[in-house]
Amino acid sequence: MLAGILRRVGRRLLASIPALFGVVVVTFVLMRVLPGDPAVFFSSGPSAGKEEIEELRRSMGLDRPIPVQLVRYLGEVATGNLGRSMTTGQPVVVDMTRRLPASLELTCTALFIALLFSIPLGVAAALRPGTAIDHIVRMLCTLGVCVPTFVSGLLLIYAFYYLLGWAPDPTGRIDIFASAPPDITGFFLIDFALKGDWEGWWAAFSQLLLPACTMALFVLAPLARMTRASMLAVLGSDFIRTAHAMGLSRLRIIVAYALRNALLPVLTITGIVFSTMLGANVLVEKVFSWPGVASYALDALLASDYAPVQAFVLLMAMIFVMVNVTIDVLYGIADPRVSVA
C-alpha cells in the first residue's frame, strides 16, 4: 500500500516537470514583453543619464537577446539560484523563505476556519433542504462571495478593532513592540508553542484571526455549497436507505455513513480552494500589512523587478502540484474504490 502510494506520488511529480518548465518559460517571456524597463526604474533617479542606464542594463544582462537571457536564467533556476531582488537587494530565495511561512500560516488557518464552518453549514442545509436554515446558509455564502476581500477585511477591522476594540492593531504578524519568536519553522504559532511562550502565541493568534477570517469568508461559499450538494446526493442513495432499514441511529447515519461519503468531492474542492487562496490572498495581505509572498510579488511586479515575480509564479506552480498530489493521496486513502497503483 505504502509502496504503491510512493510510486504514484513519484510518477505524478515526474509528470509535473514539463508543466513547471512551461510555467518558467512563459513567465520569463511575459515579463520581458511587458512594458517597463527595470534599468530605468532602478537607476539613481529621473536625472540619470543614458550612459548610466546602459551600464545598469549591461550589468543586469538585459542587453543580450531574449533567448540567450532565457537559457542563462534556466541554467540558474536549475542550480537553485532564482536571482536577486532589485527592491530588497536580497537573493529572492532568502526573501521567499522568510515570507512564505507567513502566507502559508495565514492560508492554512483561513482554510481551517472555512472548513470548520462550511461543513456543518453545508450538512445543516442538506438535512433540511428548502427550509429557513437552507436559505440562511445560501445567503451567507452569497454574501461571502460577492463582498470583495478588501471590503470585508476593512469591515472586520472597523467592527472588531475600531468599534469593539477586541482585535489588536491590524498590521503585520505581531505587534511591533512584541518580539518575534525564534525562527524555527517560520510559522509563528508553531514557534511560540515550541518555545512554550503562550502569551506570545496568543498575541500572534489574535493578530492572525482577522485576516484569516476575511479569507475564510471568501471561500466559505464553494466549500459549503459543495458539502450541501454532495451530502444531498449521498442522503438520497441506496445505502442510506439500507442504514435506515437496519435501524441505525440518526447520528451514525449522518456522520459515519452520509458525511464520510459526502466529503470525498469536498476534498477535491478543498485542494483547488487552497491553491486559489494562496495566490489570491494578495488583497488580504495588503489590507492587513501581512508580510507574505503575494504582496511581495505584487510590489515586485509594480517595480518591474523580474526575479521575484518569476520566482513567485514558479513557487505557486510548485505548491499547486504538491497540493494536488497530496489531495490525490488523501483521496486514495479515504476511498477504497480508488486503486493505488
Added chain:
Amino acid sequence: MTAQLLQVENLQVAFSTRHGTVTALHGIDIALAAGETLGVVGESGSGKSVTSLAVMRLLDRAGKITGGRVLFEGRDITHAGHADLRRLRGSALSMIFQNPRAALNPIRTVEQQIVDVLAAHGRLSRANARAQALDLLRAVLIRDPEARLGAYPHELSGGMCQRVMIAMAIACEPVLLIADEPTTGLDVTTQQTVMELLARIKAERGMAMILITHDLGLAARWCDRIAVMESGRVVEQGETVALFEAPAHPYTRRLVAASPTRRSTLADLAPPGLARDAAPVVTVPREHGPGTPPLLELVNVVKSFGGPTRAVDDVSFKIPQGGALGLVGESGSGKSTLSRLICRLIDPDDGDIVFDGESIARVPAREFHQSPRRRDIQIVFQDPNDSLNPRHTAFDSIAYPLRRLEGLRDGAALQTRVREAAARAGLPMDLLQRFPHQLSGGQKARVGIARAVAPRPRLLVLDEPTAALDVSVQAVILQLLDRLRREDGIGLLFVSHDLNVVRMLCDDLVVLQAGRVVEAGRSQQVFQRPQADYTRTLLEAVPYFDPQRTELLKTA
C-alpha cells in the same frame, strides 16, 4: 385475524410532485401470518415497492401515508415516532433491496457494516464482534468468510453483496423480512442460490417473508400466497396454486399469459389486448443455395483487455442469412465483449470476423463507421433509458443513423424513412415528437429498435434488449423481433442471460463461459439434451413460471 404478524389495512400513499399530488396506493389490504411467505407481484409502477417502503416507513420526503394503517405484531406503527421505528427496523422488521452493491456503504468493510447493525440494537458483545460477524457470513454461506470480512462492496460480486445484505438483515433475528426484488439483475444461477438461501434461512429461523418481484416464476416457486398489484391496488390475492391456476382478474390473466413457461412459444405470450401484434405470422421461406455464404462467421476470435485471462477466447460460430442465434452466458462470460466485437466497436486481437463473405476484422474499429458495412450491422442496447439521448425526440433518435450513415437531409425522404422504421418497430406515429422521459419503457425499447432498423441493416445485434422490461412488454418486443426476422429477413444475434427467451426466439444457441464456447447447437436440442455441465446448471436455474411446482415435486 388477530393472530396476524403484519396487517395492512386500507393503506393509502401519496407523493407530492412538481405537478401536484400523485396517489401511489389507493387503499391496499394485505395480511401475513408468522412464518408465511407472501409474494407481491406486479409490473413497474404498480406500487409494490411503495407498499414495502410504506410498511417500513422508509418513504422519502415526498411520500406520505394519507390513510389506512399498518399493524405489526398487533401494534399500530403507522404513526410511530423515530425512536420506536429505529428499534423496530433491523431487529424485528428487516428489509433487503434490489441492486445489492448500491445498497451497501461503499467505503465501509463488510465487517464494519454487519457490526454497525448489531451495535445499533445492542446485540454486540465487544469482545467477539468479529466472531459474530463471521458467524453471520457463515450463515449466508459465503465462501471464504474470514477473507470477506475486510472486503469492500466493490470487491465483491453482486450475488456476494446480496448475501452480505442478507447477513445484515438477519443479524438481529427479525420475525419479518421484506425482500424487494432481491434477485433482479443477478445471474440466473446466482438468483437461484440467493433464493434457496433465503428460503433456508426463513425455514430455519421461522421468519415470515414478503417477496416483492415482477417475476411470476419466482413468486410461484417460493411463495405460499400471492397478492397481485396493478396501479396502486391489490387486484387479486390468494393461495399461490389456486390463484395462478384460475386467475380471476383480467390483469392477472394477462400477466400469467405473458410469463414464459417451459413449453411456451412466442405466440403463447400474446397479450389478448394486443391482437395486432399477435396475428399469426406467415413465414417467408428464404431458401439459400449451398453456395450462399453465411451472414456472419466468426473464426477463432480472441480479445483480451490486458488482464491475465482473455475476455473472448477462441470463439467461432456462424449465423446463416436471416438466421437467429442466441448468445448465452452469465456476467463476465464475454458475451457483451463479443457483441461489441461483432458490431466493430472494438478490435479483435486475433481471428477473423466475416460478414457476408467479406472479412471486416481488418478495418480498424475507429474507421468502421466509414465502411459500407456499418449500415448492415446495427445494435439495440440493453437499457432503453440510458441509450437514448434525453434531449432528442423519438424522431431525432431514429433519424440520427439515417443522417449519419445515409447522408439524408431534413425533408420528405427522411420523414418517410423514419416513419417506415417506426412502423416496423410498432411505434405509434403520434409518439415521434416525444422526448424519452415522456415515453414508457416499452415505447423506449421500440424507439431503440426503430433506430437500429432505420438504415435497413441485415444483422441486428441485441444486447439483452428485454432485461429491463416488464414481462408483458417483453412478450410484445420478442414477438416484434421475431416478425422483423421473418418478414424482412434480418439476421439476429440475441445476447441474453435468459435461456428461456433465447429458446423461443432463436434457432441456434451458443453458450459462453469465461470467454469460451462450452456448447453450441440447435436451440431445441441443447434444451432437451444439454451436453456441457455448465449448460445444465444454467437450464436448471431458469425460474420457469410453474405454479404447480412440477419440477420441485420431480426432484423431491
